Amino acid sequence: MSKKDSATEDLIKETAKKIFFTEGRFNATTQEIADAAGVNRTLVHYYFRSKDQLFKKVMEDGRNEFHKKMEEMDHPELSFKQKMKHLINIWMEQGLKYPFLDSYLLSQIIDPKELDSLIEGKNPEYEKIEGFLKEIKKEMKAGNIVTMNPVHFLLNMASLISYPIIMRPLLERTLPVTKKEFDAIMADREAAILKTLFLK
Helix, strand or coil, X not given: CCHHHHHHHHHHHHHHHHHHHHCCCCCCCHHHHHHHHCCCHHHHHHHHCCHHHHHHHHHHHHHHHHHHHHHHHCCCCCCHHHHHHHHXXXXXXXXXXXXXXXXXXXXXXXXXXXXXXXXXXXXXXXHHHHHHHHHHHHHHHCCCCCCCCHHHHHHHHHHHHHHHHHCHHHHHHHCCCCHHHHHHHHHCHHXXXXXXXXXX
């Protein structure tokens, strides 16, 4: 495939990401995606065959990009708190760029086979989570985190990050803040989360 062809394919994918996960238009047609990308609809079908295949490819690329950034945490010289800061930054960056991504994931039914694989430890992500839980326990013993079931720490962290992003449309209408003020609050979110999760 030529560079020009690769650029066109990337353009279609980036346009689809924006439509699906920035604008929340999950039911957008291939014609709407083509129009937004400034290409002919036949090109969308040429590269991806169908909207479902395009959606699948966009999700796959997004997941790979997220995991690649997560790998930056796998450095022994980083403290646990530094790793959490990095994780929060990645999650917040993705959430603010694609505010409807988490909502979409929540709307999907998990494939039972994938769920069984995760529970049985066949999925490599399972081992990472187990290692993460062990690190949390060490931090608790060191007095850096309030002692609790380590899973609560994970749930608290995920909730503190995701809730303001998923609920932003409602929060902007109910809280006594302007859009600009809410943006400032979100920009300060990382520090607020770390203060909530860590004792020191």
